[in-house]
Amino acid sequence: MLPSLGQPTMLPLTTLFGTLSYRVLMCSGIAVAALFFVFYGMTQLRDGPFIRPHPVFWRAVQAISVIYLMFLIYIFFQNLNDARKLVAFIDPALGVPLQERAYADDCRLKWSSIYQQLDVFVAAHTFGWFGKALILRDEWLCWIVSVMFEVMEYSLQHQLPNFAECWWDHWILDVLICNWLGIWAGMKTCKYLAMKTYNWRSIRDIPGMSGKMRRTFGQFTPHSWVSFDWAAAKSFKGYCVVLIVTIFVTVPLRSYSLVPGKRNECLLSQISPMDPAGTFH
Incomplete structure (x- = not known):
């Protein structure tokens, strides 16, 4: 029981x-x-x-x-x-108080101090901003959020002790290295995958009348464009695919181009679809 x-x-x-x-x-x-x-x-x-x-x-x-x-x-x-x-x-391993780690004990700008700050949060900063760049898709807005978060860490040090970091940890290691790498990789991924980028600024902030006009008319364009590269000359397989498509597109036109005028068109219109000649066509 x-x-x-x-x-x-x-x-x-x-x-x-x-x-x-x-x-x-x-x-x-x-x-x-x-x-x-x-x-x-x-x-x-x-x-x-x-x-x-x-x-x-x-x-x-x-x-x-x-x-x-x-x-x-x-x-x-x-x-x-x-x-x-x-x-x-x-999970019995959970529910155990975690030991707080201090990040501002030694703020001397030397390799030993920098090496002590390298932990899992370095990768978390990079991959976190990679994901945020895929969501926001605006490098300008990503940088604003990145800098503002470091300012929030400064203002909340009295509540969260692990927010107390060295100045170079805030602005060099976090913002200029980890966050920049994540934002750069995220925007490059958006470009590689042909993802639609966003402009979170107001139309009044777009410089120039031409920029404002492009933004206005862009509102009435398709949400996304699908690009396709046939790559006909890049590989033998691509060449064969393009050749097969060309053959299957042009061969049905032979019935209309072999005989001039409307003689062949009239002939085909009198052939039943169930006839072998019509099936072959």
Whole structure:
């Protein structure tokens, strides 16, 4: 008999899958239920703006996001102690107080001090701004947000001790190196994937009358353009594809071009589609 939910226990339980603890059973049930919802979302959710590598992949991402959002909503209605117990129940390694790390102990501009500041947050800055650049798609706005976040770190040092950083950590390591690399890579990715870029500035801030006119008329153009490169001369495969397309487009025209005038057109109009001659055509 399973124990009541009000008094969870870690004693082993004999189930269809063998002798398992109550925590393992609960986590396994939640995981399988979540997996079922993900598979349901892969077949029933709507397609989003992304189609590569496959729309099904992005439906799965959307389903996982919905599950995560529902979990956060549930956590929101719990007190701090119960929320910590819940995450510790799912993973015993969680719910343990983290040790705060100081980033402003040695602000001398030398290699040993810089090396001590290199941690996982360096990669987090870079990849984080790579993702933000893909979302905002405006280098001008990305730089504003990047600088403003460092200003917020200055203003919130009294509440969050790990926001206390050296000046070169704020402006050189974070803004000019990590954030710049992420923004640059994100904008290059947008250009490579032919993604539509955004201009978040007001039309009054666009310099010149020609720029304002282009922005105005651009509002009535298609949302996105699909570019395609046949690459006919870049590879033998591309040449063969273009040749096959050319043949299949031009061969049906032979019936109208071999005989001048309307003689052949009248002849074809009298051939039944079920006739072998019409089928061949």
